[in-house]
Every structure is written in structure tokens, then in C-alpha cells.
Amino acid sequence: MNAQNNPSALSAYFMAEVSDKNETHTLSVLVDNEPGVLARVIGLFSGRGYNIDSLTVSETEHEKHLSRITIVTTGTPMVIEQIRHQLDRLVPVHRVTDLTVEAQLASQDKPLERELALVKVAGTGEKRLEALRLGDAFRATVIDATTEHFVFEITGRTSKIEQFISIMKPLGLVEVSRTGVAAVQRGPEGL
């Protein structure tokens, strides 16, 4: 309504993002798969000082040369709204959907979000067995192994992946490769 509830913004050079709490949102962006389109999106985020927590991109409709970019970002509601509009302004962008808002509108907790990680763990003896047992418990699959190591493939929500990685740390974690978040809305409708 008016800006009076924002006393700490002292000058025009300050944005009024003081009183609002940060939120994490997942955006789905449908773009033409043309050279430089990812650079436009990333340049927008770096140029305007927005956060990227996770970003995935791949062509999803080959005949139409359309790619889908999934971005997880953190900011105040005002900033998140800006990000959505700024993305929408890019010429090769067809549509921007804030999946987090869509989920809230449908009275759901969150959109469907999955991430895949490859987790390499090296060790012998009891630690090795423990790693294998925990891998089982997390429904991770062993996709490569020697007598000294495993590579687990694990899929799930970001929180599950984080948890798995932190458990593997004392058991000989060597390296991790993650895909970033892929997301869709629940229910029968598409974007």
C-alpha cells in the first residue's frame, strides 16, 4: 500500500527488501533452444544480483526446439516477482511459471521436485559395509564398485540428497556430482 512500514530504507539507492523474509521458489522457464539463451538467463541473475540455488536445463520438446529451465531461487516476495517478470521479458522465453506459487494456489505443500546425485564413497571393512547398508536404506543404487569403493546413484528431494551426503562423509565420501532440481506440478495439467 505505502512504504511507511519500511523505515530502514534510507535512500533511493536502497531497495525496500528489509522487512520481508526470504522465500525459496522453484521457477519453470520454457525457452527456445537457441545459442545464448542460457547466457541470457544466467546474465540476468548475475546482472541484477539475484540468487541461483539450483539450475537445470535440457531440450524437452525436440520438434519445437524448446528447452525447459528449472531454477530454484531465494529472495523476498518482491524480488521473486521481479525475477519472474524479468525472465518473461527475455525475447526467447515462452513462459515462466512459479511452481511454488502454483502449488500454494492448489493448497499443496510444494511442487514435485527431484534431484539425482552420483556419490562416490571409498573405504574398507566396517565403514564400507555401513555405507552399503545406508545406501540400501536410502534406496540408492550401486552403479560402480571395486573392493575399495562404491558409486551410488540416488534420487529424491534435495533434502534427502543432502542428508545422504552428510551421512556418507565419515564413511569415506570422495566426491559428489548432482544434477540440480527438476520439477513439475502435481495433477494432470501441464505448463
Added chain:
Amino acid sequence: MTREMTGAEMVIQALKDQGVDTVFGYPGGAVLPIYDEIIQQEGLEHILVRHEQGAGHAAEGYARSTGKPGVALVTSGPGATNMVTALTDAMLDSIPLVCLTGQVPTHLIGNDAFQECDTVGITRPCTKHNWLVRDVDDLARVLHEAFYVATSGRPGPVVVDIPKDVQFATGTYQGPTSNPSASHKSYRPQVKGDAQAIRIAADLMSKAKKPVLYTGGGVINSGPQACQLLRELVQLTGFPITSTLMGLGAYPASGDNWLGMLGMHGTYEANMVMHDCDVMVCVGARFDDRITGRIDAFAPNATKIHIDIDPSSINKTVKVDLPIIGDVGHVLEDLVRIWRSSSLKADPAAMKDWWKQIDVWRARNSLAYRPNEDIIMPQYAIQRLYELTKDRETYISTEVGQHQMWAAQFYGFEEPNRWLTSGGLGTMGYGLPAAIGAQVAHRDALCVDIAGDASILMNIQEMSTAVQFGLPVKVFILNNQYMGMVRQWQQLLHGNRLSHSYTDSLPDFVKLAEAYGGVGFRVEKPGDLDGAIEEMISIDKPVLFDCRVANLANCFPMIPSGKAHNEMLLPDEANDEAVANAISSEGKALV
């Protein structure tokens, strides 16, 4: 219609098919095939500038003064990088600009070839969109798309980067599509405003007790029709109206409801109205930081309505209550129609009180300055220039600094597209090439660049362009030997330590004008001013007018940094002590 031709021929054909009559450019290795076509055709005039930045600003001046897109053509590498400032300027002020750049042959791209740079990479953040054309069969389509993107929605600059082998190659030319907005696969900006939102806006406006129209460059960009509708709306409602720097001329400065420009160097009445209003109708403006002052004290009691074609302008810095996405012209048309058909009327008693209050603020006479009989006051110089040129078809461009603010305050604009200034980016060196661009488009008009002694030196080489093409632009230099605005801020913020803001060894502008083949004037006494200005107007050649003004005059009124609209520093209060204490230590850290 399709035809076989070379890429270079396609460039010329596409420009002609888009209705382009003028290209501002500078040749070089990577655009030679296009230049070879330019010299063999008629109908497309090429204006040879002296620096690529000049080509960009001249194209901007052409665009702003005509409402049509400006076109620039430059070579690869340094040609492209010299264009970056002009592109950024056009980006921030939403000016339609189509810039064609040459590029090294496709097989050399990425090879650090001679005069190679990553043009699309460098210009990505300072254009609305850009393209690197690798296949000659894509060239015609991309060129037409470039014009569509530059001119539709919120206008802006675009770059088409064309490798030299693509210019030589033969391919199929396609003409422009008849309805590009319907056929573009992803870019289709919304021009019609939401009818329900417009009805609510009309209702809010009719109930307002202290309304204001706050208008900007979006009205000018929308076209003469939008300006006409704005005037109608003011007439119908009786609301007071103010404008940003970019929007001057949309509503006439002689109009009864005109409050003057608002913002940092706006009038007292405009800023007080903005601060105290209860309903603010923002039309094609974007709540820039030079306008709002301190955000947390900006129009604290106002219900804010925001009409803008760009959804990302909504709630960017100031939260608004009623956004209306759409082209200003379309939205105003609906708004005026609803106001008429519903027989809406502003509250007469409230409006009477509001205007009474406004008259009190007006009586404060915030643009007053102390006249001087021996020294030319810069404000007086602009006033005289205005009086002696107002009855002509006059286009005014400016550089950036104190002279720019004085021009905005003291030159009254009655029509849109007559005021060409670098608002968003604040580019010194803008004014002379912009005046050249305007003069090319309006050969018989009077085109004046109101300049400062520092700014004019940033693109002074374009005098040579003006002389070559017989463009009688007038450069009216308010010469105080300082970078006046820098000095003013040093006085306000840095204890009057005037670090490098004084220009020693300025050129003799009269001799400089003559060296270029133009005419020079020097005027030092107020009494000589009128005669010299009249003589300047009568000369059919480029003129440098060295107007020696009071060296230490400062630009007031002013909202000091970190202050609100109702905390203006007025000229009669601006003694040394007030100036020194105008900005708190917190404010100093912010600028």
C-alpha cells in the same frame, strides 16, 4: 516474395522494406560488403559519423525526434565496443534502435581474429535482444524480427551481428511479414489494459481528494495519440500533472495544470504534490531513484495506480495498489472513454482546496535565481534561448549535468518528441550527435544542443559530421569551466574539496568551431545575449556558441540524497551552511 541475393544486398533490401531512410555508420573491414552495396544504391542515406558512439546517439536522436527506429551500422571489434555506451543509453531510456555490426567470418569466430570481439556476449545485457547470424538464409528473417523487437512493447536497442562471409554468401531473401506480433513465436507484449482494472482506476480517480498525474517517457514512446489522450484526460479531470525528465512535452509546459518536472531537481510544487497526494496515477514512468527520493517517505498516503507496458516495472521499487499492464495510448483511450461514458467527475470541493494548496506551493517560486546585470546567469541564458526559439519548430538535445537540469527547468516544451536527453544512463557526449540525428530527420527545423563545457568535449568530433552533411546544428554551451554537477556534489558531500572538477586549458570554442568549418560565438555579457542568439539562429551552418556563465551557480531546488520530497533544498535557503549540512552522514554513504 522471395528472391536470391547476397547477405549484403539483403541488409539494404530489409532496411528499405522496413521503411528506413537513414543509416548512421562508420565503415571497417567486417562491413565492407555492406558499404559496397550502400554506395551503389539510392533511397537509403548514410551519415558518416566520426566515432561509433556518435552513430549510436545520432540514431537515438533520430528515433526520439521521429518516433521511428534509429539505425546504426558499424564494424566488428572496436566498432562494436564503441557502440556499447549508446546501446546502454537506449536500453535505459527505452529508445528503439537497430544496430548492425560486422563480425569476422564464421570460421574465425572464437579465434581471436583481427578486430574480433564477442559482440553478442558484450551487448547481451545492454540490448533488448541480439542475434549472431551464421546462415545467410536466416538473415532476412532476423533483420525483420530485429525491427519488430526494437519497436514493439517497451522499445529498446537490438543488435544484429553479421559475419563477413554471411554478407558475401548468396541466399533467399524474404520480405517482412504483415503481422509480426501475431506470428512471433514467443514475443507478444500485452498492449490492451485489463478493462476491469481501468474501471477501478477511473473510480479511484473520481473519488480522489488530492490526485496527481505522474507521467513519463512511456507517454512519448506510445506516440502523439497517447499525448493527445493525456491532454484530454487532464482536461476532463482537472488533475494537476507533473512529469519525469523523459516525459517533458507530453503535456504542454504552458498548460494550466502543469506543475513542472518532479524529482531531484524538480519544482517544489511538483514534489510537494507527489508527497501529499492521496491518489497517484503513474503513466508510463518507472519510479526511478532520481524521482522518488527516499523510498520509505515516498508519497506515504497515496493509493498508487501504475500504467506500464512492461510488467517488470510494476512493484520494482515502489509497491503499487493497482497495476495496469498495457500500452499507455490504449489504456488512456479506455480510461478517457470510461470517464466520459460513466459521466465521472472529480470532487469539485476537494479539487478547489487541492488547487488552493498547490497555488501556495507555486508561490514559493522554487526556480527563482538572483538576476545579474554583469554576468550571465545560466538560468537566464536558457530562458532567453527559450523565448527566442519557442515560436519555431525547435528540437532541444542536451548533454548531462547542471545545464541539462536547467534546460529541463527553464525550457518549456509544448510538444512531444522535441526534447532529447539522456535520462537513465546520464551519458555526457550525448547531445551533439543526438542533435545531428534530429537535424537529419528534420532538415528545416532548429536543432539545438544545450551543452556544458565539459560534456561537449566528449563527442566534439561530430562537428565534422555536421559540417560534411550540411546539418546546421547549434551547440549552446553554458561554459562555467567546471563540471558543474560534479562540483555541486563535491560541495554538498565532500567538504567543498573540488577534486578534478575544474577544467583548465579549455579549447577556444570559437576557433574550434572555425577549425571544423562551422561558426563560433562568444558571449560574456547579459546584454549581448539576445542579439547573439538571434544571429546564431540565422546562420545556416553548425555553430558553437560559447556562452560564458556565472562559474559558481548551482542547480536548485534539490532533494538532497537520502531526503524525502517534502525536504527540498530551495534556492533562497541554499546558503553555504545549508548546502554543507544538506546531506546527513548516512546520506553521504548512499550516493
